[in-house]
Amino acid sequence: MTILDNRALNRATLARQHLLTRTDTPVPEAVAHLCGLQAQEPQEPFIGLWSRLAGFEPGRLDDALTGRTVVRTHLMRRTVHLVTAGDALAWRARHDTMLRQRVRGTYRNELAGIDMDEVAAAGRAVTADRQPRTMRELVQALEDRWPGPPRRVLGELLVAALVPMAQLPPRGLWQQRAGVRNLPLAIWLERDIDPLPTGDGDPVGQRLLRRYLAAYGPAAGADLRAWCGLTGLPAAVKACREELVVFRDERGRELLDLPDAPRPHPDTPAPVRFLPAFDNAVLGYHDRSRIIDAPHLGLSVAGHRTVLVDGRVTATWTVRDHRLHISPLRPLTAPEQEAVHAEAQDLATFLDEGIEDVRLGTED
Known part of the structure; x- marks a missing residue:
């Protein structure tokens, strides 16, 4: 079995992340290829795209945000990511359990005795009027029913886990300072979140695996889990295994990859x-x-x-x-x-x- 050293893996990552050569890919397609950009710091995605896209202009990302082709939402690892509208809708249901578990695990004592489904239903009822709200405003609408948890905890439970939310512009626009205003993803994008498919093989997990390898591979199963925060992905890996190629790293870990994905020579020059x-x-x-x-x-x-x-x-x-x-x-x-x-x-x-x-x- 071929062993890939760290330098070979480095060049593969750089190539797939558009960090070896800047690409002229349009912003939405670039965001999709990268499986999103981490965006809890609102201005950072602009820097990430500037380093990857030839002639990148901030207005292109602004247009994608205001035009609703990309969206800010809690997703991988319960962090705010900038992802395409299609990915947000396709991936959100698969992340739902992880998002709930991570908030519950972080605030176990504060949320003791809280029925998450009841809070979620109340949150959806409050937001049904299609009016954007800050987290504080959302909590104010619910705290009479759940006065126990601190406002911050109840707000994070609602916004980061229970009700799939979009953070609306002007939050995240170029060189603008704006607080977070939330609206359910389905309302902002005017399309329902894709239901989680039934059946064997974890179809959404399979798509996540292929997309991850296209942007980050070759990689181990542990790398995939670290990126998305999801557990329970072995079924997806098993279902895709026959279509993937296998390597080992210097530590002996099994690495999976797409057969035709770029794996540049380790001596390929890498720019700053x-x-x-x-x-x-x-x-x-x-x-x-x-x-x-x-x-x-x-x-x-x-x-x-x-x-x-x-x-x-x-x-x-x-x-x-x-x-x-x-x-x-x-x-x-x-x-x-x-x-x-x-x-x-x-x-x-x-x-x-x-x-x-x-x-x-x-x-x-």
């Missing part, structure tokens, strides 16, 4: 890329060693924006005091410094935040 906070190119795996070294794993979950040099997380970056600051995690060679600086200059122009210069190093 600036990633936003919580980018799924890093977070989308259980074993992240293909893209980030073990001493720096904490960066991937702490919200640090990162820089890829030769395909690996090699620096963090931030904007403050009208400067784009880059903090390397290891010494950079002169050519690497030049490439990082050039890409940073282009990013500064894109961000259009009055950035006056780029500072490479830890000094202020």
Whole structure:
């Protein structure tokens, strides 16, 4: 069985994430290919798309959000993702149990004795008038019936788990600050959420597996679970196995992949890329060693924006005091410094935040 080392896996990930070569794919198609972008920080998806799409203009994502072809919603791992309308409707029912379990597990004591189905029915009744509401407004409509849980807990239960919600624009539009206003997905998208198919083989799980491998493979079953947060996927893997190819990584883990998916040569040059906070190119795996070294794993979950040099997380970056600051995690060679600086200059122009210069190093 072919063994793929970390460098081979790295290049496969970069190719599928459009981080080897920027693509001219339209925004909705790019969001679909990437299986969504993590978006709890509203401006970060713009950076993620800028690093992946040739000539990306923020207005294209704005148009997709206001035109309802992409939507902000709680989905994978109970985090806010920017996904296509079609994926939100097709995937939501498969994620329902996981979303409920994660909220219940986080607030086990606060939600003791609460009937989730009753709360969900009440939430749907409140939102039936098609009026967008903040979480606070939703909770105010329910708290007389459920006065026990803290408002924040009841609100998160309702919005992040029980009633599939869209976070409406102007939340998530380019360089706009706006609070979260919620409306049920089915109302905002004017289409019912797809029912969960019955029968063997977990059809939705199979589609998730194929889509995940197209954007993240080769990958292990544990990587798939880490990305989506779902358990119970072995049936989907079993049903798809005959159509997949199998590799091993350096640790001996079995890796699955689509037969015709790109797997570039490990020596393929990788350009410098600036990633936003919580980018799924890093977070989308259980074993992240293909893209980030073990001493720096904490960066991937702490919200640090990162820089890829030769395909690996090699620096963090931030904007403050009208400067784009880059903090390397290891010494950079002169050519690497030049490439990082050039890409940073282009990013500064894109961000259009009055950035006056780029500072490479830890000094202020």
